[in-house]
Amino acid sequence: NAGVTQTPKFRILKIGQSMTLQCTQDMNHNYMYWYRQDPGMGLKLIYYSVGAGITDKGEVPNGYNVSRSTTEDFPLRLELAAPSQTSVYFCAGWDGHTQYFGPGTRLTVL
């Protein structure tokens, strides 16, 4: 039981490039979340999903897109990367009681 896994662990992008952050969970969670964490700040919700085929915006969705074709996978897409998207990105699953977090992806946009 791997829990919540994220790839890649680190990535450097140039301004204007695109990429997909992968998130996979094997805990059968319907609810999944994407957060970003900036230095000295708390986690900000980007998007979340309540089940396959259903997604909704969080607090800071601009510049991002998500999809949820299966229960297991919840990828986060960055289009036209900007320096303001430099951050650590966390994916989490929720069992209705506790959130389970992946190890994070550290993204730098130069």
Added chain:
Amino acid sequence: KQEVTQIPAALSVPEGENLVLNCSFTDSAIYNLQWFRQDPGKGLTSLLLIQSSQREQTSGRLNASLDKSSGRSTLYIAASQPGDSATYLCAVRGSTGNQFYFGTGTSLTVIP
């Protein structure tokens, strides 16, 4: 909009000392509050969850309290150890919806 604040931002204590971390939130209409631990370069790990109807929860050397009416929670760590060094974050779940609002965290260093 729910705002969650944690004070202090950083705390350094000698080993063996008891300590208290603070969390405050602006909207008292919460479903529950959770305390997490984050080690450098890692994800968050849940420590304690307090439902809105509860006053406190305990797990080992950790005790979390909740005063919903005043919008405050504390995390008490007894007999601190160097292994407790980490960042501690609190998060509240609103009474409606399925979103969580996180504080900015307190970075704790326990000096041997």
